[in-house]
Amino acid sequence: MTLLTLGLNHKTAPVDIRERLAFGPTVIVAALRSLLEQTPADEAVILSTCNRTELYCSLTDSHAESVVRDWLARFHGVDPQMVAPHLYVHQERAAVHHLLRVASGLDSMVLGEPQILGQVKAAFQTASDSATTGRLLGRLFQHCFAVAKQVRTDTAIGNSPVSVAFAAVSLARQIFSDLSSQTALLIGAGETIELAARHLHQHGIGRIIVANRTVERAHLVAEQFGGYAISLTELSNHLPDADIVVSSTASPLPILGKGAVERALKIRKHRPMFMVDIAVPRDIEPEVAQLDDVYLYTVDDLQGVVEEGMRSRHQAAQQALEIIELHTDEFMGWLRSLDAVTLIQDYRTRSESIRDEVLERALKQLSAGKPAAEVLGQLAHTLTNKLLHTPSVRLRRAGREGQAELLEAANELFQLGQDLERSSR
Structure with missing residues (x-):
């Protein structure tokens, strides 16, 4: 699964290009559904303001950037070649970092302006109401709202009443x-x-x-x-x-x-x-x-x-960027942890399958009249052997092939060194 941000803003495109790619409130829901139907995106949020149009997507195909780009042009009836020079693309960590900067007002025409956070919240709410968000974008946008709030609380980024209206x-x-x-x-x-x-x-x-x-x-x-x-x-x-x-x-x-x-x-x-x-x-x-x-x-x-008016905000912006960097890493840590969750679930499922197999055999032996102590001893022995067989084979191979990193990882994972130290006292 790939996190993608694709869009254009006041820095990359003049107003006549931006207005041709803007999503009005009457088409935004249809656009979200079209995006999910016609591209490999399984989650999507569309942010469209005076100064930017951005698509935030969770993609099932990491090479689908061109498909999303073509969809944006096709939806608005414009030539993709005309749009391409004005677009920027961010993936994974860069996509997270970009959203946090946008929501905190660091990517706005007026540095630190507060209106964009409300616009980001409204964009997410529309997508949520349209059922085009899920676990990934839901977590990302809630994270970005909390970070934007912290930026405003902990820095002077919003102290001056500066905005496009001002x-x-x-x-x-x-x-x-x-x-x-x-x-x-x-x-x-x-x-x-x-x-x-x-x-x-x-x-x-x-x-x-x-x-x-x-x-x-x-x-x-x-x-x-x-x-x-x-x-x-x-x-x-x-x-x-x-x-x-x-x-x-x-x-x-x-x-x-x-x-x-x-x-x-x-x-x-x-x-x-x-x-x-x-x-x-x-x-x-x-x-x-x-x-x-x-x-x-x-x-x-x-x-x-x-x-x-922007000059006075640059120092605060540097402080805000430090906060954003920290929380970008925090979100990426959560994202990487999803792989571990899947691995744990798979390992648990396999272990439970082995347990059920061994338990069924033990119950049959008890029904056949075997002594309970003998059956329990055999169950424990068989279960231990089956659970340890594959890891043991893999660790022996790692030892023969000199794969020190794998051996160290196993020691850290199972805390074997600590256990051995305790048992040797």
């Missing part, structure tokens, strides 16, 4: 020096939008409007920050009021097109509009960037903005 707000403050007279239109109602609303509120934004497909969910976000909620169908009416637009939905198609933004700019008399599209696939048509008086940024554009 980076977007920081950029808005550079464009609009005073946010108190500005209106922010937030599209979506997930964690990222809620975080953006919190940062805007803390920096004194004048007004917040939250637009979402479900107005009730938008209201839950808006009311925390003195804003108000609208539905997506009302966007065109409120877009002209927006000085700042931050969008992060799971929509498979753009929500704001060039035409809608052009009309809003005319009503605004071409006052500048700052727009941040954090979604993958994108919520705002790329052509909007061609319009005068619009400053449109995607998640990739925020990389430079967040670098300054």
Whole structure:
């Protein structure tokens, strides 16, 4: 059984590639089942966020990496050759190490950002509910949650309020020096939008409007920050009021097109509009960037903005890596122990079979009237000989052939040296 991680992220692929390989919430369950049906994977978790798409699999065939890679491309209807240069592959220990880094925020665009842990938990829960996880991935993901918690507790990795949402707000403050007279239109109602609303509120934004497909969910976000909620169908009416637009939905198609933004700019008399599209696939048509008086940024554009905040986290990241290294080794130790468990079970089964055979013969002898003491003595002698025969033959051969390591292993396994020392006193 092989543990495999295959994926791409903001470091290996631009947003136009990432959005083509993203798994929306409406297809994730079908994708998980398809992955198990069409590849040698017997367990699978799919993690798909704005910045990454990753497949975590337990494979019955250690050479099935290409099958999984082709499945990813085929599922999204793209050419495998186009995808291949952007993919990374990790197996066994490297796969464990990668997941622990991801869940701890060490592989994020914003070093140490806390949102990814919730996204990893949600991905695992979806896979668990879909019955695509088992003993291996179940143990791995529970282990990674505990490690990520320890990293946050024992290091300063999460002390600064830095995230993609925070980076977007920081950029808005550079464009609009005073946010108190500005209106922010937030599209979506997930964690990222809620975080953006919190940062805007803390920096004194004048007004917040939250637009979402479900107005009730938008209201839950808006009311925390003195804003108000609208539905997506009302966007065109409120877009002209927006000085700042931050969008992060799971929509498979753009929500704001060039035409809608052009009309809003005319009503605004071409006052500048700052727009941040954090979604993958994108919520705002790329052509909007061609319009005068619009400053449109995607998640990739925020990389430079967040670098300054990342510097303060590098020391904490080194401490976090030490924790991750330790717990990667711990998990691999558990994984290796599974081989020992199988060996023990096989040895016990063989021993019990010998026991039953010898016991059946002894019971027949007792039924035939043989003295019990004689039968018990013969049972003990026969059982001992049968249990020791194969190991004894193998140890004699090891001695003849000079296999010192095997002899030392046998001595350690059965603690023979210790027993001999005791018996010689």
